[in-house]
Amino acid sequence: MKYLVLFVVVIVGLMLFKKSQRQRSAPGVRKSTQLPAPEPMHACRHCGVHVPQSRCVWKGDKPYCCSDHARLG
Ligand SMILES: [Zn+2]
Incomplete structure (x- = not known):
């Protein structure tokens, strides 16, 4: 049970990390198209x-x- 909670915490952390990276890279892409x-x-x-x-x-x-x-x- 202890490992299941740890596994869920790691998965949620990875999802939040990927989401924040996607939001950070999106404005850069928009900038390059506005040249x-x-x-x-x-x-x-x-x-x-x-x-x-x-x-x-x-x-x-x-x-x-x-x-x-x-x-x-
Ligand atoms: Zn001249």
């Missing part, structure tokens, strides 16, 4: 630094990394 979509990169026509499209300074159809480089050409 922003990849964005095209453009090389600055002045210095060659690659800049995300949303942060480019455009002069005509040429991308630049900053307004100074856009002015210098």
Whole structure:
């Protein structure tokens, strides 16, 4: 009888441990699926630094990394 109680306690402990691990790993999986979509990169026509499209300074159809480089050409 003593071993049966010990066996039940161990089983319940393992179930709680697995449940807590599942809850801990779930947000990590959700985080990785919420990554922003990849964005095209453009090389600055002045210095060659690659800049995300949303942060480019455009002069005509040429991308630049900053307004100074856009002015210098
Ligand atoms: Zn530049």
